[in-house]
Amino acid sequence: MAGKTLVPILGDQLTRTLASLRGQTKADTVVLMMEVRDETTYVKHHKQKIALILSAMRHFAAKLEKAGWQVDYVKLTDKDNTGSFSGEVERAVKRHSPDRIRVVEPGELRVREMMDAWADDFDIDVEILPDDRFVCSIVDFRNWADGRNSLLMESFYRDMRRRTGLLMYGDGPEGGEWNYDKQNRASPDEDMDPSPTPRFEPDNMTCEVIEMVQSECADHFGDLDRFGWPVTSDQADEALDAFIAERLPEFGKYQDAMVHGQDDLYHSLLSTSINLGLLDPLDCCRRAEQAYHAGDAPLNAVEGFIRQIIGWREYVRGIYWLDMPTLRSANALQARRALPEFYWTGETDMRCIADCVRSTRENAHAHHIQRLMVLGNFALIAGIEPQQVEDWFLVVYADAYEWVELPNVAAMALWADKGRLASKPYAASGNYINKMSDYCGDCRYTVSKKTGEDSCPFNSLYWHFMDRHRTLFEKNRRISRVYSNWDRMDADKRKAYLDTAEVFLKSLKPAGKTWARD
Numbered sequence: 001m002a003g004k005t006l007v008p009i010l011g012d013q014l015t016r017t018l019a020s021l022r023g024q025t026k027a028d029t030v031v032l033m034m035e036v037r038d039e040t041t042y043v044k045h046h047k048q049k050i051a052l053i054l055s056a057m058r059h060f061a062a063k064l065e066k067a068g069w070q071v072d073y074v075k076l077t078d079k080d081n082t083g084s085f086s087g088e089v090e091r092a093v094k095r096h097s098p099d100r101i102r103v104v105e106p107g108e109l110r111v112r113e114m115m116d117a118w119a120d121d122f123d124i125d126v127e128i129l130p131d132d133r134f135v136c137s138i139v140d141f142r143n144w145a146d147g148r149n150s151l152l153m154e155s156f157y158r159d160m161r162r163r164t165g166l167l168m169y170g171d172g173p174e175g176g177e178w179n180y181d182k183q184n185r186a187s188p189d190e191d192m193d194p195s196p197t198p199r200f201e202p203d204n205m206t207c208e209v210i211e212m213v214q215s216e217c218a219d220h221f222g223d224l225d226r227f228g229w230p231v232t233s234d235q236a237d238e239a240l241d242a243f244i245a246e247r248l249p250e251f252g253k254y255q256d257a258m259v260h261g262q263d264d265l266y267h268s269l270l271s272t273s274i275n276l277g278l279l280d281p282l283d284c285c286r287r288a289e290q291a292y293h294a295g296d297a298p299l300n301a302v303e304g305f306i307r308q309i310i311g312w313r314e315y316v317r318g319i320y321w322l323d324m325p326t327l328r329s330a331n332a333l334q335a336r337r338a339l340p341e342f343y344w345t346g347e348t349d350m351r352c353i354a355d356c357v358r359s360t361r362e363n364a365h366a367h368h369i370q371r372l373m374v375l376g377n378f379a380l381i382a383g384i385e386p387q388q389v390e391d392w393f394l395v396v397y398a399d400a401y402e403w404v405e406l407p408n409v410a411a412m413a414l415w416a417d418k419g420r421l422a423s424k425p426y427a428a429s430g431n432y433i434n435k436m437s438d439y440c441g442d443c444r445y446t447v448s449k450k451t452g453e454d455s456c457p458f459n460s461l462y463w464h465f466m467d468r469h470r471t472l473f474e475k476n477r478r479i480s481r482v483y484s485n486w487d488r489m490d491a492d493k494r495k496a497y498l499d500t501a502e503v504f505l506k507s508l509k510p511a512g513k514t515w516a517r518d
């Protein structure tokens with residue numbers, strides 16, 4: 001197309017084959033990259049998260065420039081920086097007088113609404129392209145969901161397997177089963193010996209960003225000392241290779257295990273790279289599949305990994321665009337309690353929570369079961385207000401973008417969408433945490449004690465939760481048995497559970513200031 005094109009590339013669109021660059025000639029294109037204060041501070045993101053995104057952006061811009069693209073890069077501390085995407089696009093339109101803007105759709109509704117206004121605001125043609133780094137487009141997901149009573153992830157996942165051909169054997173699944181999750185629930189044991197996840201020493205460019213974040217975002221949550229995330233696609237490739245060779249074989253078996261002080265176990269820690277665009281999700285799956293065919297990793301591990309990516313990851317993105325903006329205010333359980341302060345400080349005698357918050361603060365990461373069955377589960381059964389929990393999850397994880405964080409928190413962990421995503425709430429007592437971790441042995445609470453001062457708080461809170469939501473859940477076939485057990489207990493025991501939970505809930509100290517937002 002004749003004339004000059006302005007191609008804004010957002011911080012999580014760091015992909016050389018991005019749809020907006022494809023078909024463009026270098027001579028007629030100005031790439032615009034913007035570090036803007038609104039995005040770094042609209043919630044007070046973990047310092048590592050901001051450093052990761054800005055460093056990855058700067059490395060990506062340098063790579064584009066080296067390849068001959070003209071890149072207009074606006075730094076956070078540039079004097080005239082307006083602090084917003086729209087402000088910076090407006091300034092760039094004035095600087096370059098382009099004939100049109102070509103951009104890939106963003107991951108967040110808030111930003112999509114900004115983009116939709118650009119054509120009118122700046123009186124210019126704006127082409128917003130689908131983000132085809134996802135296997136399933138927003139339109140395809142809507143079509144899939146249309147008219148269905150149930151939006152079960154499993155049936156969506158099977159469609160994605162057929163569509164991609166991953167782990168297919170003719171028309172059916174490799175090995176005869178679609179899902180090997182039952183083999184993926186081992187408790188931690190002495191056979192576990194995971195290789196360390198590669199960490200990447202910050203280079204000069206990253207050090208400069210880290211220094212800036214230290215001074216510009218001093219009051220944000222989180223430590224920067226252990227920063228070692230991949231910030232380029234080469235580093236992300238290296239991390240993927242190491243995962244496939246060293247940790248994928250046991251990834252499935254120990255997927256749900258938790259061990260005190262061992263933060264990564266057999267997890268890939270690739271979500272930051274995939275979400276930024278440094279790794280292609282389908283490529284990750286194909287490389288895992290090759291390891292299976294080469295006999296280097298078992299089917300339960302490879303299927304489990306692929307399911308997380310073309311199943312869960314694609315599915316939650318579809319749910320986000322289907323259910324926004326209502327998902328953001330959903331609160332089906334009318335949960336109103338304030339977020340306890342220990343989510344920020346880690347100062348609690350509950351050893352499981354303290355360890356998950358420590359990992360979160362030090363690494364800007366916690367693995368899936370820590371997020372779902374410790375931090376999410378506690379917030380669910382203690383009745384913490386979803387919007388406060390959502391803000392926390394958006395702030396603290398380096399891989400957190402609203403499209404993926406919100407459905408996982410609101411719908412999966414907190415059942416705020418009334419079971420559209422999860423047919424039953426992920427509520428569990430201390431028993432589950434004890435089975436899947438080594439947390440309980442040295443905890444000041446006693447996991448086998450059900451009531452009273454030293455009893456594990458998850459035990460009484462679990463029954464308090466079930467009791468207060470009885471009318472909603474007792475007709476749910478997947479949990480009705482819980483109520484038969486509850487009714488079989490004598491009245492004194494039931495009262496002791498509820499009283500213990502009440503005393504504990506009263507002792508919770510709410511976060512004193514709004515750590516997440518100003």
Ligand SMILES: Cc1cc2nc3c(=O)[nH]c(=O)nc-3n(C[C@H](O)[C@H](O)[C@H](O)COP(=O)(O)OP(=O)(O)OC[C@H]3O[C@@H](n4cnc5c(N)ncnc54)[C@H](O)[C@@H]3O)c2cc1C
Pocket residue numbers: 266267268269270271272274275305308309312313314316366367368369371372376393397399400401404405406408409412413
């Ligand atoms: C309450 C809660 C909040 C979460 N918030 C986020 C978030 O903000 N950003 C984010 O990327 N993931 C989020 N997840 C999903 C998941 O916990 C992380 O993707 C995972 O822990 C990242 O670590 P990993 O790369 O080692 O994952 P692995 O365990 O190695 O899994 C492999 C890959 O599968 C994908 N994946 C796995 N589970 C999910 C899922 N439920 N949704 C989307 N992708 C998935 C990720 O790309 C991940 O890299 C959340 C889960 C819960 C329960």
Ligand code: SF4
Pocket residue numbers: 349350351352353429430431433434439440441443444445446447456457458
């Ligand atoms: S006893 Fe309860 S609070 Fe303590 S670590 Fe176990 S589950 Fe967590």
